[in-house]
Amino acid sequence: MELNQNTYETYLLSYIDNQLSHSERLAVERFVKSDPKYAVALNDLQKVVLQPEPISYEDKALLYRLAEMNASLDLDFKKSLYRTEAASVVSMESAALDTSTLSLWNRNLFRYSAIAALFILTIGTAIKFIVNKDQAVILSATNSIAETKSVGIASVAQKLIANQPSQLLVANNNGSVKVKGNNNTQTFETPSKGIVNTIIASNTHTLVDTKNTLINNTTQVTEATETNEAVAGVDKEQINKDAEHLPVIQNASLAESFEEINTNESDRVIYISSIEIDSDKIRGFTRRINALFKRNKSDKQ
Amino acid sequence: MTDKEYNNAVDLYADGVYRFIVKNIRHQEDARDIVQTAFEKLWVNRGAVDSLKIKSYLFTVAYHQMIDHLRQGAKMITTEDFETVNNHSTYQKDGELKQLLLQAINELNPTQKSLVLLKDYEGYSYQEIGEIMSLSESQVKVYLHRARLQLKNKLVHLEKVSA
Numbered sequence: 001m002e003l004n005q006n007t008y009e010t011y012l013l014s015y016i017d018n019q020l021s022h023s024e025r026l027a028v029e030r031f032v033k034s035d036p037k038y039a040v041a042l043n044d045l046q047k048v049v050l051q052p053e054p055i056s057y058e059d060k061a062l063l064y065r066l067a068e069m070n071a072s073l074d075l076d077f078k079k080s081l082y083r084t085e086a087a088s089v090v091s092m093e094s095a096a097l098d099t100s101t102l103s104l105w106n107r108n109l110f111r112y113s114a115i116a117a118l119f120i121l122t123i124g125t126a127i128k129f130i131v132n133k134d135q136a137v138i139l140s141a142t143n144s145i146a147e148t149k150s151v152g153i154a155s156v157a158q159k160l161i162a163n164q165p166s167q168l169l170v171a172n173n174n175g176s177v178k179v180k181g182n183n184n185t186q187t188f189e190t191p192s193k194g195i196v197n198t199i200i201a202s203n204t205h206t207l208v209d210t211k212n213t214l215i216n217n218t219t220q221v222t223e224a225t226e227t228n229e230a231v232a233g234v235d236k237e238q239i240n241k242d243a244e245h246l247p248v249i250q251n252a253s254l255a256e257s258f259e260e261i262n263t264n265e266s267d268r269v270i271y272i273s274s275i276e277i278d279s280d281k282i283r284g285f286t287r288r289i290n291a292l293f294k295r296n297k298s299d300k301q
Numbered sequence: 302m303t304d305k306e307y308n309n310a311v312d313l314y315a316d317g318v319y320r321f322i323v324k325n326i327r328h329q330e331d332a333r334d335i336v337q338t339a340f341e342k343l344w345v346n347r348g349a350v351d352s353l354k355i356k357s358y359l360f361t362v363a364y365h366q367m368i369d370h371l372r373q374g375a376k377m378i379t380t381e382d383f384e385t386v387n388n389h390s391t392y393q394k395d396g397e398l399k400q401l402l403l404q405a406i407n408e409l410n411p412t413q414k415s416l417v418l419l420k421d422y423e424g425y426s427y428q429e430i431g432e433i434m435s436l437s438e439s440q441v442k443v444y445l446h447r448a449r450l451q452l453k454n455k456l457v458h459l460e461k462v463s464a
Contacts, residue, residue, distance in 0.1 A: 013446045017420060019427060048402060048452040050421035057319035059333060063311045063340045065304055280330040287330075291337055 003031055012042050016049055062291040115292060122288065126281035302347045302355060310355045311340065317356075318363045321418050325367055325411060335370065339363040360423070361433045364415060371411055398456075401463065405455035413448035420445060 003011050008031060014020050015028045032038045302310075318339060323332035339362040343350060350358050406414060415434060419425045425433070427441040436444070 009450075010446065013449055014442075016449070017427075017445065018424075019442075044453050044457070045449060047398065048405075048449055048456060050402065050406070050417060051399075052422050053320065055316065055320040055323065057315040057333070057336055059337070060311055060315050063315060063337070064308050065344065283330050284333065287334060287337060294341065 003027055008038060012045050016045050062288060122285045126285050302350045302352050306352055307344060307347055314356050314359050317423060318359050320422060322363055322367055324418055325414055326370060331370060335363055335366045338366055357429060357432060364433055401456055401459045405452050409448055413444060416445045417448055
């Protein structure tokens with residue numbers, strides 16, 4: 001292919017890729033000097049050539065085969081390798097310099113110590129303990145409810161939810177609360193009149209379910225108030241006013257405790273109770289352990 | 302390949318293979334997995350691998366592992382992307398071109414990106430790249446040239462936007 005104004009781009013691309021012979025390179029350089037626009041074109045293409053970056057593979061020590069090294073490599077290199085593999089076992093360094101004086105038992109002991117130290121170090125870096133804000137909010141909210149349970153219909157409901165599961169709690173507009181169980185019905189007097197409330201109490205004692213039940217209460221209070229307005233002939237404004245005074249509704253911290261769940265793949269995190277574990281670090285840990293065991297197995301073979 | 306050559310290969314090529322993979326998939330832990338798998342395969346098959354083909358073997362295995370990984374739908378968003386996007390308006394003069402180029406490269410498809418990385422980082426010839434990526438020499442040339450022109454156009458565009 002002849003170098004001309006129609007084909008020069010291909011030549012320039014091959015030029016920056018070092019795919020041309022010496023004579024072709026000289027021809028391209030002469031061609032570029034013939035017109036400034038070709039020099040600009042070459043300059044633009046040279047800008048898109050990547051410059052190598054110094055990126056290193058950190059777990060190189062796990063890739064080496066130690067059996068072969070013990071036979072062939074110098075002591076300094078072996079020493080550095082042992083230091084990498086078991087950084088915390090400082091006392092090993094002098095012993096590792098002269099492995100020939102060690103008994104088989106001692107050598108194995110050092111190896112297992114190194115693995116144990118690596119295990120502990122990796123666990124330490126892989127697991128981070130954090131304060132779970134959500135749970136702190138829930139606990140705070142629960143405590144607040146407990147403090148105010150002596151007043152209002154919601155405190156009665158809360159008490160019944162905890163103590164008498166599987167019961168239907170009905171608050172009438174005359175200010176009383178009826179609890180319909182399987183065998184009996186109980187009535188509680190409340191200071192707030194005109195509240196109509198229906199709560200399905202579930203038999204759970206976990207914080208999350210308690211929170212959900214209380215939120216359901218809030219919704220159902222509003223719905224039930226409107227439903228029974230015509231039947232009971234109760235003033236709607238009065239009902240709403242009473243509903244606003246419910247401790248459950250007033251507890252703003254419950255509403256604030258909601259948080260959008262992060263489903264982003266790059267933020268993969270495992271939550272166990274209040275412990276946050278980075279899944280990437282767990283993967284790194286298991287990969288390193290796996291590499292160690294595989295290498296030891298193959299060395300023995 | 303001898304056992305000693307294997308250990309030398311770790312010294313010589315582990316960084317390069319890792320750089321090639323991590324620049325492609327942009328996820329460090331996944332890249333480490335792939336590098337480790339490549340070296341495990343090299344060790345297992347050391348008897349059958351020619352000493353002169355060790356580097357090529359490692360890149361070939363790692364490349365195909367990476368393709369499998371990408372086919373599994375792995376996500377490729379990392380801090381680097383975030384920084385590239387969010388620091389767009391605060392590029393320093395010295396690193397501006399490099400940042401723009403990284404941004405443009407991230408928009409290439411995996412094949413084009415691998416071609417550019419193998420050529421620029423490792424200095425492979427078209428023929429060697431073709432062997433690694435299971436492409437013909439002419440395909441490598443055409444695809445790589447196309448990627449270069451795409452990068453050039455993108456770079457010109459980004460320079461105008463950031464100016």
